Amino acid sequence: MSMHDYRINNKNGLEFGIYTLGDHLMNPETGKKISAKQRLKEIIELAKLSDEAGLDFFSVGESHQEGFVTQAHTTVLSAISQVTKQIKLGSSATIISTSDPVRVYEDFATIDLISNNRVEIIAGRASRIGLFELLGYDVSDYEGLFEEKFALLNQINNEAYVTFEGQYRPKLHHAHVLPRSENPLPIWRAVGGTSASAIKAARHGVPMHLAMLGGPVSTFKSVIQTYRETLHQSGFDPTHYPVGTAGFFHVAKTTTQAQKEMYSYINEGMKRTNGQGFSKQAFAHGKDKHNVMNIGSVEEVIEKLLYQHDVFKHQRYIGQMDFGGVPFNQLMRNIDIIGEKILPKIRQYTRPKEEN
Amino acid sequence: MHVVILSGSTVGSKTKTAMSVIEAKLRNQYDHLIVDMIDLKDYQLVFSDGRHYLDYDGDTVYVTEKIMQADLIFIGTPIFQASIPGTLKNIFDLLPTHAFKEKVVGLVVTAGSQKHYLVVEQQLKPILSYMKAIVSSQYVFIEERDFHFQTIVNDDVQFRLQALVEDTLLLKDSYNEMRQKLEAKYDF
Numbered sequence: 001m002s003m004h005d006y007r008i009n010n011k012n013g014l015e016f017g018i019y020t021l022g023d024h025l026m027n028p029e030t031g032k033k034i035s036a037k038q039r040l041k042e043i044i045e046l047a048k049l050s051d052e053a054g055l056d057f058f059s060v061g062e063s064h065q066e067g068f069v070t071q072a073h074t075t076v077l078s079a080i081s082q083v084t085k086q087i088k089l090g091s092s093a094t095i096i097s098t099s100d101p102v103r104v105y106e107d108f109a110t111i112d113l114i115s116n117n118r119v120e121i122i123a124g125r126a127s128r129i130g131l132f133e134l135l136g137y138d139v140s141d142y143e144g145l146f147e148e149k150f151a152l153l154n155q156i157n158n159e160a161y162v163t164f165e166g167q168y169r170p171k172l173h174h175a176h177v178l179p180r181s182e183n184p185l186p187i188w189r190a191v192g193g194t195s196a197s198a199i200k201a202a203r204h205g206v207p208m209h210l211a212m213l214g215g216p217v218s219t220f221k222s223v224i225q226t227y228r229e230t231l232h233q234s235g236f237d238p239t240h241y242p243v244g245t246a247g248f249f250h251v252a253k254t255t256t257q258a259q260k261e262m263y264s265y266i267n268e269g270m271k272r273t274n275g276q277g278f279s280k281q282a283f284a285h286g287k288d289k290h291n292v293m294n295i296g297s298v299e300e301v302i303e304k305l306l307y308q309h310d311v312f313k314h315q316r317y318i319g320q321m322d323f324g325g326v327p328f329n330q331l332m333r334n335i336d337i338i339g340e341k342i343l344p345k346i347r348q349y350t351r352p353k354e355e356n
Numbered sequence: 357m358h359v360v361i362l363s364g365s366t367v368g369s370k371t372k373t374a375m376s377v378i379e380a381k382l383r384n385q386y387d388h389l390i391v392d393m394i395d396l397k398d399y400q401l402v403f404s405d406g407r408h409y410l411d412y413d414g415d416t417v418y419v420t421e422k423i424m425q426a427d428l429i430f431i432g433t434p435i436f437q438a439s440i441p442g443t444l445k446n447i448f449d450l451l452p453t454h455a456f457k458e459k460v461v462g463l464v465v466t467a468g469s470q471k472h473y474l475v476v477e478q479q480l481k482p483i484l485s486y487m488k489a490i491v492s493s494q495y496v497f498i499e500e501r502d503f504h505f506q507t508i509v510n511d512d513v514q515f516r517l518q519a520l521v522e523d524t525l526l527l528k529d530s531y532n533e534m535r536q537k538l539e540a541k542y543d544f
Contacts, residue, residue, distance in 0.1 A: 129407045139407065259544035275410050275424055276452065284542045 002240045006186040013350035015316035017057025019092040022070025027325035028268035051084035053339025059092035064131035074107040081115035093124030093190035097145040098135040101153040112181040122209045124190030195226045202230030209244040212292045242315035249319025255296035269324025360426040363395040364433045364444030370466040373506045375432040404449035432464040435472040456489030462524035463495035492524040
């Protein structure tokens with residue numbers, strides 16, 4: 001596989017996308033929670049607006065715990081594929097451990113065909129484990145399930161007829177998995193921020209999508225460096241494998257205003273989904289240029305994105321701006337600003353020089 | 357302010373006796389505290405298997421949630437085999453890495469011998485520091501001879517427990533005040 005196979009064109013510069021975990025939480029500013037129906041429609045609408053504004057990527061997460069609404073994320077992506085034209089679509093992330101890779105491939109290959117080859121899979125292990133019981137798996141197989149099923153998913157993606165024998169799924173003998181996408185699907189490994197997980201992605205020769213909620217750029221640089229070094233050591237050419245990063249995003253007139261418009265959502269949202277809020281001090285440090293959190297004035301966020309690209313040399317950044325019950329008008333405003341002010345600058349400065 | 361008093365052993369009665377004294381002092385002397393006594397003897401906890409603490413059920417999620425919601429924690433531990441008991445270590449293993457961030461912790465130790473005095477210094481405090489606790493610097497070390505039929509018979513221990521309660525609350529109040537001052541500067 002090469003960058004081209006992963007549908008990445010370096011000549012276009014850094015790709016910019018939006019991701020949602022599909023959380024469905026109370027707006028802490030109003031104390032109100034919209035219906036599941038409205039939240040789903042707003043996610044689909046957000047994808048449509050992202051497409052119209054020229055963003056490169058939009059992805060939807062799979063989470064089966066309380067406070068989420070996109071458990072059936074492939075169904076949501078399928079709906080999104082029908083209201084968008086250009087934007088690439090994906091999952092953030094698909095929990096491959098608790099699904100049958102055959103069904104996952106069938107779903108994504110189908111969406112890829114109906115969306116004209118626009119869909120990708122980012123596969124993860126799940127940070128919470130309620131879904132193991134819900135879907136009938138044993139959590140003590142947490143690592144084994146992921147590694148075996150992720151490998152099988154990649155095999156199905158590359159071979160139309162699959163013969164497989166493993167521990168967690170019945171055998172496949174020369175099974176024809178259909179429909180086939182016209183080209184292999186880009187399949188990334190979701191990495192939660194640790195080098196250990198990045199090393200696993202590299203050893204298997206798969207691209208890495210790295211979550212970074214906050215912290216120094218230099219810390220994540222070291223994870224990315226480790227990933228590329230391990231690719232090399234494992235016999236893969238690092239220049240063939242894209243790196244994506246994911247983290248909080250919001251812009252406003254000033255950085256203080258942007259922080260004000262985001263803190264309560266992130267803090268309360270994390271309390272509700274994870275039991276611990278987001279430290280105010282850590283959030284305040286987030287505005288520093290050397291911190292990965294892209295929350296600030298338009299100018300400062302552009303500067304941060306360019307700095308991160310300079311350090312990471314990554315191929316894609318995706319921002320999370322809807323976590324914790326953020327009202328839809330705030331999301332629409334962001335999309336407008338991304339399209340009008342951020343994308344032109346990012347593309348101008350991250351495209352290879354001769355292409356400017 | 358939420359206070360959890362954790363008696364960290366399922367063996368014997370000395371730690372529970374000492375923690376009951378702390379509990380009585382908190383309940384009788386302070387009106388603004390919501391106090392929960394957790395004696396691990398009363399709960400059936402599973403061993404940590406690495407999952408997020410909210411993904412456990414029954415007593416395990418009850419105890420871990422109470423601890424996570426607390427602002428102030430008094431931990432009582434016996435010393436067995438020159439170490440904290442496994443039941444208490446399991447509590448730490450069940451919690452997230454930075455579980456004690458912004459929490460103040462006061463420590464009470466019961467032991468059969470003076471030889472165990474530094475176990476807390478060398479074993480318990482490093483764990484609590486790693487988990488980001490603000491630990492009240494003095495701990496109360498109580499020996500076998502200070503107890504008689506589940507009461508503390510050494511007046512000096514009573515005074516030291518009283519001082520621990522006062523110092524730990526003072527530390528929490530001062531920390532809250534300083535943090536509020538810092539956060540007021542952020543303007544968000």
